[in-house]
Amino acid sequence: MADDPGPLTYLASTRARAESSLLELMRFPTVSTDGAHGEDIRNAAEWLVAHLQHLGFESAAILETEGYPAVTATWHKVPGRPVLLVYGHYDVQPADNEKEWILPPFAPVVEDGFIWGRGASDDKGQFMALLNGVSAYIQTGTPLPVNVTVLIEGEEEINSVHLSDLLESEAERLSCDAVVAADSLMLDRNHPVILISVRGHAFVELTVTGPQTDLHSGTFGGSVDNPINVLARMLAALQDGTTRKVLIPGFYDDVIELDQAERDRINSSPITDELGIALTGAPELAGESGYTLAERVGSRPTLDIVGITGGYTGAGKKSVLPSTAHAKISMRLVPQQSVEDVMEKLRRFLLALAPSTVSVALTEQAGFGSPPAAMDPASPWIGAASLAYEVSHGETPLLLHGGGSEPMVGLFQGRFGVPVVMPGFGLPDDGNHAPNERMDVELFHKGAEWMVAYLETLPQFLG
Amino acid sequence: MADDPGPLTYLASTRARAESSLLELMRFPTVSTDGAHGEDIRNAAEWLVAHLQHLGFESAAILETEGYPAVTATWHKVPGRPVLLVYGHYDVQPADNEKEWILPPFAPVVEDGFIWGRGASDDKGQFMALLNGVSAYIQTGTPLPVNVTVLIEGEEEINSVHLSDLLESEAERLSCDAVVAADSLMLDRNHPVILISVRGHAFVELTVTGPQTDLHSGTFGGSVDNPINVLARMLAALQDGTTRKVLIPGFYDDVIELDQAERDRINSSPITDELGIALTGAPELAGESGYTLAERVGSRPTLDIVGITGGYTGAGKKSVLPSTAHAKISMRLVPQQSVEDVMEKLRRFLLALAPSTVSVALTEQAGFGSPPAAMDPASPWIGAASLAYEVSHGETPLLLHGGGSEPMVGLFQGRFGVPVVMPGFGLPDDGNHAPNERMDVELFHKGAEWMVAYLETLPQFLG
Numbered sequence: 001m002a003d004d005p006g007p008l009t010y011l012a013s014t015r016a017r018a019e020s021s022l023l024e025l026m027r028f029p030t031v032s033t034d035g036a037h038g039e040d041i042r043n044a045a046e047w048l049v050a051h052l053q054h055l056g057f058e059s060a061a062i063l064e065t066e067g068y069p070a071v072t073a074t075w076h077k078v079p080g081r082p083v084l085l086v087y088g089h090y091d092v093q094p095a096d097n098e099k100e101w102i103l104p105p106f107a108p109v110v111e112d113g114f115i116w117g118r119g120a121s122d123d124k125g126q127f128m129a130l131l132n133g134v135s136a137y138i139q140t141g142t143p144l145p146v147n148v149t150v151l152i153e154g155e156e157e158i159n160s161v162h163l164s165d166l167l168e169s170e171a172e173r174l175s176c177d178a179v180v181a182a183d184s185l186m187l188d189r190n191h192p193v194i195l196i197s198v199r200g201h202a203f204v205e206l207t208v209t210g211p212q213t214d215l216h217s218g219t220f221g222g223s224v225d226n227p228i229n230v231l232a233r234m235l236a237a238l239q240d241g242t243t244r245k246v247l248i249p250g251f252y253d254d255v256i257e258l259d260q261a262e263r264d265r266i267n268s269s270p271i272t273d274e275l276g277i278a279l280t281g282a283p284e285l286a287g288e289s290g291y292t293l294a295e296r297v298g299s300r301p302t303l304d305i306v307g308i309t310g311g312y313t314g315a316g317k318k319s320v321l322p323s324t325a326h327a328k329i330s331m332r333l334v335p336q337q338s339v340e341d342v343m344e345k346l347r348r349f350l351l352a353l354a355p356s357t358v359s360v361a362l363t364e365q366a367g368f369g370s371p372p373a374a375m376d377p378a379s380p381w382i383g384a385a386s387l388a389y390e391v392s393h394g395e396t397p398l399l400l401h402g403g404g405s406e407p408m409v410g411l412f413q414g415r416f417g418v419p420v421v422m423p424g425f426g427l428p429d430d431g432n433h434a435p436n437e438r439m440d441v442e443l444f445h446k447g448a449e450w451m452v453a454y455l456e457t458l459p460q461f462l463g
Numbered sequence: 464m465a466d467d468p469g470p471l472t473y474l475a476s477t478r479a480r481a482e483s484s485l486l487e488l489m490r491f492p493t494v495s496t497d498g499a500h501g502e503d504i505r506n507a508a509e510w511l512v513a514h515l516q517h518l519g520f521e522s523a524a525i526l527e528t529e530g531y532p533a534v535t536a537t538w539h540k541v542p543g544r545p546v547l548l549v550y551g552h553y554d555v556q557p558a559d560n561e562k563e564w565i566l567p568p569f570a571p572v573v574e575d576g577f578i579w580g581r582g583a584s585d586d587k588g589q590f591m592a593l594l595n596g597v598s599a600y601i602q603t604g605t606p607l608p609v610n611v612t613v614l615i616e617g618e619e620e621i622n623s624v625h626l627s628d629l630l631e632s633e634a635e636r637l638s639c640d641a642v643v644a645a646d647s648l649m650l651d652r653n654h655p656v657i658l659i660s661v662r663g664h665a666f667v668e669l670t671v672t673g674p675q676t677d678l679h680s681g682t683f684g685g686s687v688d689n690p691i692n693v694l695a696r697m698l699a700a701l702q703d704g705t706t707r708k709v710l711i712p713g714f715y716d717d718v719i720e721l722d723q724a725e726r727d728r729i730n731s732s733p734i735t736d737e738l739g740i741a742l743t744g745a746p747e748l749a750g751e752s753g754y755t756l757a758e759r760v761g762s763r764p765t766l767d768i769v770g771i772t773g774g775y776t777g778a779g780k781k782s783v784l785p786s787t788a789h790a791k792i793s794m795r796l797v798p799q800q801s802v803e804d805v806m807e808k809l810r811r812f813l814l815a816l817a818p819s820t821v822s823v824a825l826t827e828q829a830g831f832g833s834p835p836a837a838m839d840p841a842s843p844w845i846g847a848a849s850l851a852y853e854v855s856h857g858e859t860p861l862l863l864h865g866g867g868s869e870p871m872v873g874l875f876q877g878r879f880g881v882p883v884v885m886p887g888f889g890l891p892d893d894g895n896h897a898p899n900e901r902m903d904v905e906l907f908h909k910g911a912e913w914m915v916a917y918l919e920t921l922p923q924f925l926g
Contacts, residue, residue, distance in 0.1 A: 216895050218664070221793075239692055283821060319664075
């Protein structure tokens with residue numbers, strides 16, 4: 001066995017296979033948000049079971065939920081040693097805005113150094129990288145320092161609605177000592193990031209109804225309130241146009257302010273305004289006054305209208321005074337804000353804002369809240385992850401507060417009381433949740449190398 | 464000839480044929496607003512030429528424009544007598560919101576006393592009624608007291624963009640002494656209306672662009688302004704939420720206030736709040752403070768957002784901070800507001816409202832303004848029209864200020880200096896510009912009888 005290749009050599013020699021497996025998985029349009037892809041998701045789960053077996057894992061199986069299935073597998077060969085759970089999600093965001101996709105979202109290709117297609121970075125490419133790293137140990141017969149459990153869920157993009165139930169019903173199978181999840185971004189190619197918190201997420205749909213049917217805007221304009229006009233006023237009241245503070249009474253009550261040391265640490269990171277402009281292409285940055293960009297992104301809560309529609313939205317003009325108008329309101333929360341508390345404050349505020357000339361409906365989808373969660377940066381599991389980046393990427397990672405939301409963090413913390421380690425192999429311009437999603441091919445392979453390094457560094461930290 | 468039937472007898476005996484001709488015309492999806500129906504519109508124009516010939520008119524022909532064609536015909540048999548131009552439009556509004564149409568929009572049927580389908584009331588049913596009235600004279604050999612010219616245009620729903628050119632290039636053929644146009648509504652079955660003014664119409668599309676592509680609302684929320692949040696604030700600034708006054712500086716500068724006598728006259732009409740609630744189904748009426756419903760509808764200007772879109776508008780949630788957001792802004796104007804002046808004031812206001820964190824584009828479609836126009840209620844042409852209603856409907860019509868816009872009024876007034884007479888045979892719940900458009904069958908036939916009565920009453924007024 002001494003002449004057998006090590007895990008890194010194995011990874012280097014199986015790159016083509018790793019890429020083609022990722023492309024295979026990306027061909028399943030596993031869109032979990034719109035309900036039309038149940039069969040695609042099921043097919044992808046079955047493909048994953050076979051793939052996990054092929055990678056060398058044992059006990060690969062589908063775990064049913066009341067929604068879309070998760071997939072699990074194990075490699076438990078060191079009894080008495082801790083269990084590391086490798087988490088990922090195989091569901092993806094919708095690929096709407098068809099016209100903006102230069103390449104088709106579900107016919108992925110490798111081109112110009114990128115893997116192109118929906119899910120490349122979020123999250124198929126990232127969790128496949130972790131699995132490839134573990135598989136390199138298994139396939140080369142290299143002993144692992146921990147036991148590994150795999151959990152790939154199919155509902156992350158719909159807020160992991162059944163993950164809580166699954167951790168409950170499969171507690172024995174999924175119990176672990178730490179979780180590693182790669183579902184986030186590097187700051188740029190030279191600045192890897194480990195997240196030490198995630199924002200919470202509260203989401204609600206607001207419908208304003210005025211007249212019972214669409215009316216002619218000439219005949220009836222001036223007679224009744226136009227629900228779009230009313231909606232615009234209600235939404236405008238949610239955020240101050242100058243300070244960008246959220247104006248919902250009590251919104252900031254439970255926000256933990258960062259201490260000065262943490263602010264200094266964050267502000268010494270390369271998250272500069274120039275970087276923000278370069279990444280977004282916005283004419284100017286904007287956000288809550290009194291906070292730097294680096295502070296705003298992960299440590300301050302936000303309110304964004306992520307969708308709005310009403311009246312005639314086709315080409316040209318139509319003289320319509322519509323019956324209804326809709327908005328999707330998304331709030332990102334930070335410790336110790338609670339989803340329920342903030343939603344209740346928003347609900348009360350919106351109902352108070354609504355004039356009696358319209359009716360207002362607020363629709364929450366069951367289980368759609370995600371609490372904010374913070375990790376202890378002093379955890380040995382995070383220390384090892386940090387050192388692993390120096391080995392694999394030659395860079396010390398930044399420990400940053402993440403802007404996105406991952407219900408799984410709070411759920412694993414809550415169920416098993418374990419640390420969640422969040423490296424990231426994506427880039428900010430990967431187009432997650434946007435058209436033309438992609439993942440850098442090199443960073444995909446580097447992700448697997450990071451996993452190999454993590455398994456190497458862990459023993460020093462865990463003892 | 465003495466035993467030949469009169470025009471009314473003729474109408475009574477040709478009702479079935481009149482209905483089936485209207486249904487034939489309604490089968491052409493003559494949607495002028497979205498550019499996809501050029502061939503349907505052309506086919507309808509050709510059908511109309513044949514139909515006008517069939518009705519007995521002479522010189523029926525297509526009049527080409529740089530856009531969609533108009534159709535003309537004449538019955539000029541009393542040299543030296545005035546020329547009355549019968550105006551109508553055969554183009555229709557889009558039939559979007561497919562799911563709300565109970566019957567298909569372009570497969571019209573007669574059912575439950577209504578003709579159902581797009582264009583039934585706006586305007587195919589109404590102008591066909593006028594033509595049937597004239598045709599009843601022609602077909603029965605009854606001498607007409609005036610010469611009649613017909614002009615049916617194909618671009619009314621796109622603001623009659625080429626009508627001005629047509630009145631110029633075909634000035635000889637289309638010159639007239641008065642225009643009669645039936646493209647409006649009765650208050651209810653017992654209250655016919657003749658409009659004595661129409662509101663103007665200004666329309667613009669507003670696009671707010673923030674980041675250059677859609678971004679993840681978690682990763683980037685709080686970094687840049689969200690164009691939907693900004694758009695909501697800009698739109699909210701256009702109208703006071705309490706007084707419903709339009710807040711564009713100078714917006715009301717040129718509005719002619721009605722004198723007390725005219726206010727009293729209008730307020731004695733049966734345009735009550737109860738009627739407004741019944742027609743709209745809104746929880747409560749709303750409009751500019753200080754004015755009654757009857758005053759607001761036709762005599763006060765308005766600002767309505769008639770379409771809005773941005774971000775993710777499908778089912779469920781998508782965590783997107785969008786690149787752009789759009790709104791369609793429609794303003795109804797009253798004498799002596801000018802479209803150009805008000806548009807310039809809006810433009811200046813919106814550009815001043817836009818923060819430097821976004822870019823803003825205002826898109827006007829060429830020729831889309833329509834000036835407000837008032838008619839002299841003392842005109843003999845209107846006096847005859849009023850008396851005709853007593854004959855045909857047994858009711859004295861209300862002379863009201865119309866809420867809608869008809870560029871043709873200002874264009875005929877401007878080109879030929881002639882009165883425009885505006886009876887209406889539709890009902891407020893006909894669903895013009897909304898799903899399930901319809902026209903009452905009886906009122907369709909009554910419209911033809913009104914035209915017969917109008918031709919009878921005209922000599923008394925014109926001398």
